[in-house]
Amino acid sequence: MARLLRWTGYVVIALLLALLFTALWVWFASESKLKAHVAERTEHLAAPSAAQLADAPRQLRLLGCSDCHGDGVRGALMFDEPNIARVYAPNLTLIAAKASDQQLARAIRHGIGVDGRSLIIMPSATFSRLTDGEIAALIAAVRALPRGGKPQPPREIGLFGRLGLASGRFHTQPNALAEYARKMPVDLGPQLEAGRHIVASRCAECHGPDLGGAEVAPGINAPDLSIVGAYDLPAFARLMRQGIPVGGRKLGMMGEVARIEFSHYTDAEIGQIHAYLQARAQRVTG
Ligand code: HEC
Ligand code: HEC
CATH class of the missing domain: 1.10.760 (Cytochrome Bc1 Complex; Chain D, domain 2)
Structure with a gap:
């Protein structure tokens, strides 16, 4: 009887350890994807033409920036699924006030947030196909909007969101870039x-x-x-x-x-x- 108990104890400990290691793996694997590991890159931003600048506010609408980032791109709750994630589209008027053109360009077309996180949901892989002049015009259009509103809360990734990232079911935007290029x-x-x-x-x-x-x-x-x-x-x-x-x-x-x-x-x-x-x-x- 004592021996049986002892073996049951070993099995329980082994199971608990396996669970702990799985949890650690999911945490580290997802965490490493949520931080961008792309080497600092210099964005080449051509000066936009007068026509591109004049057209940029309409492009903010056509490309969905004002749809996802809310009225006047002052931010909005984008995605909210229990245990998966809650993700806000940030208030771009406040972000742009602090960020350089380089940082904004990197976010828009390389999926790297101003703070170095890998963006999700934001369609940067698609926008990576915009030209240097188009990107520069978009940045100018965002900077021209009146600053206002509140900062949006940071994103939260739940257990299933992390599992999806760790297993490759969900992609971050920097991960998707290579496929869009190919x-x-x-x-x-x-x-x-x-x-x-x-x-x-x-x-x-x-x-x-x-x-x-x-x-x-x-x-x-x-x-x-x-x-x-x-x-x-x-x-x-x-x-x-x-x-x-x-x-x-x-x-x-x-x-x-x-x-x-x-x-x-x-x-x-x-x-x-x-x-x-x-x-x-x-x-x-x-
Ligand atoms: C935000 C996502 C989204 C974007 C961006 C988008 N589509 Fe769609 N499109 C869909 C979905 C989803 C469907 C399937 C029908 C549905 O569920 O509304 C669809 C269906 C279609 C259809 C089929 C309509 C039919 O006959 O059934 C066409 C054509 C189409 N889209 C063209 C376009 C074109 C052209 C663009 C770019 C200018 C575009 N879509 C951009 C999501 C999108
Ligand atoms: C489908 C919705 C969607 C569209 C369309 C979209 N965004 Fe985003 N954007 C997001 C979300 C969501 C985030 C935050 C993602 C995160 O935190 O992982 C984001 C992040 C950003 C960031 C990074 C901000 C930071 O905190 O570092 C910038 C800059 C940005 N978007 C600009 C734009 C511009 C400019 C456009 C149009 C060309 C655009 N976005 C279109 C959803 C969208």
Whole structure:
């Protein structure tokens, strides 16, 4: 009996140790991903053209900055799932008051926060495709906004969030950069480059690095954009402006993002996006 008890004791101790080591591993593996380990890099910021500067406030809307970062980019609660994470989009007017252009550029297109953390949710991998001039214009536009509001609280990552990071199920933005660099949407020549640039630096956030489709959130899938093969230009303009697809179904996330953001594209831009995606659809489907 005493021997049985002793063995039971060993087993319990072994189990507790295994649990402790697993917990430590999850903690360190997730913690190392949440700190950016990218060597200090110098951002090359070309002086924006006058046209880029004038257009930058509209770009803040088109790229979703004011959607996620809230009214006047003064910050908003972005993501709140018990035990996974609570993440705020920071108040950019207060961040920009203290940060250098270098730091802001690194956050926007390399996913490294001003304090050196690896950003999550912020679509930096997609924005890494913006040009030096576009990034500089965005920074100027943020700096031009009136400063105000309160700082947002720091993010909190829960147990399942850490497990997801440690196991590679969730990505930080610096982790995603290499994939976005490798999987550019297919190059269809200089005539279609304007449309390709817009979709690569905007639509890829949800439709995947090469527009081949992606799971945006559990149960929400953004399809391969070869679906645009079924859209003529008027139908596509209606989708972009009113969020209504071919056939008139009610769309979820896409309907919302179209009405709030994409309705601000000009007719010319909608034409460029459509031309590129139509040509890509022919290439992809055959
Ligand atoms: C899909 C939502 C979303 C969009 C779109 C978005 N952001 Fe963010 N952004 C976030 C979140 C969330 C964070 C904080 C992430 C974290 O703490 O891990 C963040 C962080 C940042 C930071 C770093 C701030 C810091 O604390 O260091 C900057 C700068 C920034 N965003 C600028 C922009 C700009 C400029 C745009 C538009 C070009 C933009 N964001 C678009 C959600 C978004
Ligand atoms: C914030 C995420 C998000 C962004 C950004 C986004 N989409 Fe979507 N899109 C979706 C989702 C999700 C769907 C699937 C339908 C739904 O759930 O709303 C979708 C569906 C579509 C469809 C299919 C509509 C149909 O016929 O069923 C097209 C076409 C489309 N998107 C084009 C675009 C283009 C072009 C861009 C860039 C200008 C873009 N999307 C950017 C999330 C997004």
